[in-house]
Amino acid sequence: MYKVLMIEDDAMIGDMVSMYLGEEGFTVMRKENGQDGAEAIYKFAPDIILLDLMLPDMDGLELCRRVRQTSGVPIMIVSMKNKVVERVNALGAGADDYMCKPFSMHEMSARVHALIRRSNTYQKKSDFPAVQSIAVMEVQPKAAVTKKDGDKSIMLNLHTRSMLVRGQIVETTYSEFEIMKCFVNNPGRVFSREDLLQTVRGFDSYVTDRAIDVHIANLRKKIEDNPKEPQRIRTVWGVGYKYM
Incomplete structure (x- = not known):
């Protein structure tokens, strides 16, 4: 059973994603701010992180950079920001994928599976x-x-x-x-x-x-x-x- 850490302060989106992925067999943990999310990474040891860029206590890009300094866990950005420069900046910060809100739950699930599958190939x-x-x-x-x-x-x-x-x-x-x-x-x-x-x-x-x-x-x-x-x-x- 794979573990997903979602760092997202929007309760509606967080609940929807948690419910959808939970029904597909994932264990989902959601944190509403960057500090709690950063602490959960090492306690929860997720197989993938879904990260919002606009968090109440810090910039999601900065958190992405911090995570990437010490971990190779796949990171998928989930954000309202849909400009090309935002996607490029996220990839430059170490993210592996980027989804713009609103998004299809089916597509989100497919991308989560793809990133985890890729990360596990060599294991x-x-x-x-x-x-x-x-x-x-x-x-x-x-x-x-x-x-x-x-x-x-x-x-x-x-x-x-x-x-x-x-x-x-x-x-x-x-x-x-x-x-x-x-x-x-x-x-x-x-x-x-x-x-x-x-x-x-x-x-x-x-x-x-x-x-x-x-x-x-x-x-x-x-x-x-x-x-x-x-x-x-x-x-x-x-x-x-x-x-x-």
């Missing part, structure tokens, strides 16, 4: 040998990979869905991890935005070309020595991106 690989759950791409010659200089490789652990950069764990969203996995497994290959869209798009998930650009910008901040002059994730003008 099922625990029966495989550990060596099969790790994809490694060295971005510097082996001679440069020394303990003194620091680890110059990027390692993706498909079981824990974690990324190691220069020997340090770096948090990623699910979409960022999927994009990075494509890059690491196919160095030098040029991926169009449509290729990457198909990689991260879940069933009925809202993902756009602009969202891909945001994910790429976020990844560059996390893996590049100088994100403004990227050496690893290169732009191929008029086509897309490639990983060196």
